[in-house]
Amino acid sequence: MQHFVWNAAPGRVVFGAGSLGSLAEEVARLGARRAVVLVTPTQADRGARILATLGDRGAGVIARAAMHTPVEVTEAALGELRAMEGDCLVAMGGGSAIGLGKALALRTGLPQVAVPTTYAGSEMTMLLGQTEGALKRTIRDSAVLPEVVVYDVDLTLSMPPALTATSGLNAMAHAVEALYAVDANPVTSLMAEESLRLLAGALPRCVAGDATARSDALQGAFLAGVCLGAVSVALHHKICHVLGGSFGLPHAETHAVMLPHATGFNAPAAPEAMARVARAIGAADAAQGLWDLAARIGAPMSLAALGLREEDLDRAAAIAVASPYPNPRPLTEGAIRALLGDAFAGRAPS
Ligand code: NAD
Structure with missing residues (x-):
């Protein structure tokens, strides 16, 4: 029930x-x-x-x-x-x-x-x-x-391809986390899945200059915004808040880099949410599918490319686990440090 x-x-x-x-x-x-x-x-x-x-x-x-x-x-x-x-x-x-x-x-x-x-x-x-x-x-x-x-x-229409890609992935992050939020509900989950479907379909066309895809992308972003406003966020948003707030990394770009990694980390603890993400974006695996989409639309693929220093990774992991947001998979500093290491180097999500 x-x-x-x-x-x-x-x-x-x-x-x-x-x-x-x-x-x-x-x-x-x-x-x-x-x-x-x-x-x-x-x-x-x-x-x-x-x-x-x-x-x-x-x-x-x-x-x-x-x-x-x-x-x-x-x-x-x-x-x-x-x-x-x-x-x-x-x-x-x-x-x-x-x-x-x-x-x-x-x-x-x-x-x-x-x-x-x-x-x-x-x-x-x-x-x-x-x-x-x-x-x-x-x-x-x-x-x-x-x-x-x-x-x-x-x-x-005036958004350049780079902003389109990163801002679109920022919206997708709201929808992905809504699907495994501690207070997820059937209404936001419907909106989240539709948001992911619209954005995954539209973003490659938008960055290629197809103006007719912009309506779907904005509608997807609207639905993602409703999800963000209605339910809690989890590990992905926590890490992005830490990297933006304490290390000055840019907002949308950081979301774009972190999304496949946070999704991969949470995958074993949220199989139903992952199945919905994968279905919505037309991929066999949620994290890998988001990674492939990010690469295809030309998003930045590593925290190093955003200017983070390798020596900051330990401190970022410590801050992220010190006051965590509710998350489907329990956090340990070692696991978050490993995830940040992958994101820093631009390795595929594990
Ligand atoms: P932004 O608003 O800083 O815009 C980035 C740059 O793009 C700016 O120079 C802007 O002038 C330009 N720009 C905006 N629209 C454009 C367009 N159509 N064409 C060309 N250039 C355009 O970036 P953002 O990612 O939209 O917003 C990031 C900020 O929003 C952060 O401060 C973040 O914390 C906040 N935010 C808050 C919430 C919330 O619910 N409170 C949710 C998401 C983001």
Whole structure:
């Protein structure tokens, strides 16, 4: 007999090609009169164009968003937001822009419209990771969940192949871990499997320049984001948080390298989940199939390629096992050190 809890997060999702055209209407639905657009510095022009579509309801652009949501960036943005008398946040970009929107919503209670342009999935979660000094802390708070998410497939067309590959594998990692999460349930498992099927089919076509595959990829990323928001994460996300938070490795790239290894490690303890992953991606073996997919789409294949130093592996393994997330297979420092050694050298998952 299966027992489970399913908590559906509130929120409205608008999906399609050209759905950015409904942004002004969505802002108006929230009753906002002075919406502020949030982007990373490199997307400032795009932010200005989107502000223009809001007409009288747009108040300005804050082009400060940065990876891992540094608290000092949020505080500077808060000053700008107050000066603009903003009453609604429109975060457009990857997880960095959406993270800034969440951090500002937490401090002001303002409503948010998220407009994702990568596959990271943050827009569907109540999670916010903020960095202060060299420390990254993750909180879960319903106040950070965007009220509206506008997925416009057209905005993802500009993602270069490298970002497409790593961000896509980042999304797949949410879906894989949802299948063996301690609180997995039939609803998220259905979404996870469909997410993996869509992404595994679409990513090779996207990186080859086939724009018609972008809709499937974004839909897969949306479903993966729902999974990330609904159930717990495990070893894979723990290791990525350690490598990003304590060693400064880049977010999506680290997920891309680690996913086959964490999957291989957990395989003996989660056979049903592995069968579902393998079926969804059309492979005989889940870990090997993810490894082959990563290679095929040109993702980085080793932690060494991301700039980690071999002498950091012992410390990374120790941090990862010191406060583990619930995981189907029990962890030992030796086993995690061996897994990190394989990922560092770019060996196939064992
Ligand atoms: P990102 O938002 O930092 O974007 C990476 C780079 O790509 C940036 O320079 C950005 O301007 C650019 N970019 C974004 N979309 C583009 C597009 N369509 N075309 C061309 N360039 C584009 O990276 P990310 O991987 O999306 O997000 C990573 C951040 O999100 C991390 O801080 C991570 O911790 C956070 N995150 C949070 C959650 C959560 O639930 N809280 C989930 C996933 C990721």
